[in-house]
Amino acid sequence: MSGACLGPAPSLAADRQAYTPAWVYLLRCADGSLYAGWTNDLARRLHAHRTGAGGAKYTQSHGKAAVRLAYAERCADKPAALRREAALKKLSKGDKEALAADWAACHRLTVRMATPDDAGDVVTLYNWYVTHGTQTFQYALSTVEEYRQNIAEVLQKAPFLVAYTADGRLAGYACAHPWHTRQAFAWDVETTVYCAPDVLGQGTGRRLYTALLELLRRQGYHNAFALITRPNPQSDAFHKALGFTRYGVEKNSGYKFGRWLDLGYWAYELNPPADPPAPVRLQLDAATVAAVLQQDPGV
Template sequence: MSGGAEHEERAYVYMVRCAGGQLYTGWTNDPGARLHAHKTGKGAKATRAMGAKRFAYLERCADKSDALRREAALKKLPKAKKEALCGEWEGKNLPRLSVATRADAADILEIYNWYVLNHTATFQVTPSTLEEYEDWVDNTRKVAPLLLARDAEGKLLGYACAHRWHPREAYDWSVESTIYCAPDARGLGVGTLLYRALLEVLDACGYWNVYALVADPNPASEHIHQRLGFSCVGRTPHTAYKWGWLGLSTWWLALRSGSEKPAPIRLASPEETAAILKKYGSI
């Protein structure tokens, strides 16, 4: 599952890097959605004119009032101090990719259960247990390597993996992708980085089709899937009820095409996986 609406109120102050190097300062309660609005010309007049590219700085605040005060303070800083803040933040938050083991289950579970309790990106409503997720990690790694992104201090920023699309043998060459980012890491490019690495790993394993289920509507998630080459192949309204009725869209990406009998799936070797992750910034 990907995308969806958030149930928990949060507040952030941010600086967005624009196409010409300028910095735009603002506040938001949803970093991912706000960056998407800036990049598509729906955020602010300034970013429409300058062309928003990415977050250069993001700071969690206690509430909206705190975020507004911090926003005002940042706007008063000279450009050099703003750049120093951005440089320090970017150095700390640059994602380092690695492959998960059973020992990473607790960190993965912390992110996932936040979405269970606060977001419609998953339709699960009851939090999972550590024991369940330790087994989940082991089972997931049988399909393809489970990828992690951590910051310089080791904090988990997000994870990406794949599961069988259907249990019957004829579906062996099709998988469903799963991407989750830590709440404070959304909008930082972590999800796209993990997704691109995951797709390369799945291609190395010999898979033909990747499917993604997206809570509907979710323009930001749909934009990411479109950018990565996915096509929407179906929408079903009133599919699930979580704080209200939700729809579901199915997205499909073909990694291969043809009519020949496919070769058996094999797990990408540690060496192959390491070479792919190195391209995206492995630990």
């Protein structure tokens, strides 16, 4: 058989770019003490400390639910992280406090509406997941120009939010697109959220999504849907924590990095169904947007 074929060459396991994270961190416990540890998955480790499921004995006996990340530092590999952890444990309380204060100052988040000029940062973050993960089914890198257009198009109907750290790094973004194009779908959106790999599990996603969902609710959208590739336990847990419910799974929906992946369908009711529904407001006034963006969900 000869002639044109449909679709790309399949993405194979060897196409995945390697990522071997190793971290040291300080946790602020309920009594103000600082606990030092290391991990290869900061988000999962933080969650374990807070819930007690596999967390350290120290944090379990020091108000585990109130434990907060006070400092995080990426290390080259596990041996480097273990060495750095030992050094952190030897620091005086004053030196640990100084590290934590600097870290907090650099990591303070500002959430704002994106502009097309944010496209370079957004595409860099998104492309990291294209090359390293299966969170997106995309194989090829997106371009800055595509994202300039994407941001401009999203903003005509919905928020495109970006969260920047005080030292100017994009920590994450969240936005919403029309769910389908036919008129009856006009009250539905598909939501998207991506956080930078070095801030996962630190509250950025919650801050962005809480604001996004509230803005969409005020615009008068009724349903937010999220498509989550499987496995992605972090995103599953995140969407569940934010109030989404999974209502379906499409088996073997996509093929990337040498494996078939399922697609989970998640839904969140933004407004109860009105009959008939009021038209969606394409834009909210600046004061409403500012009020929602200034609300901090306590992270």
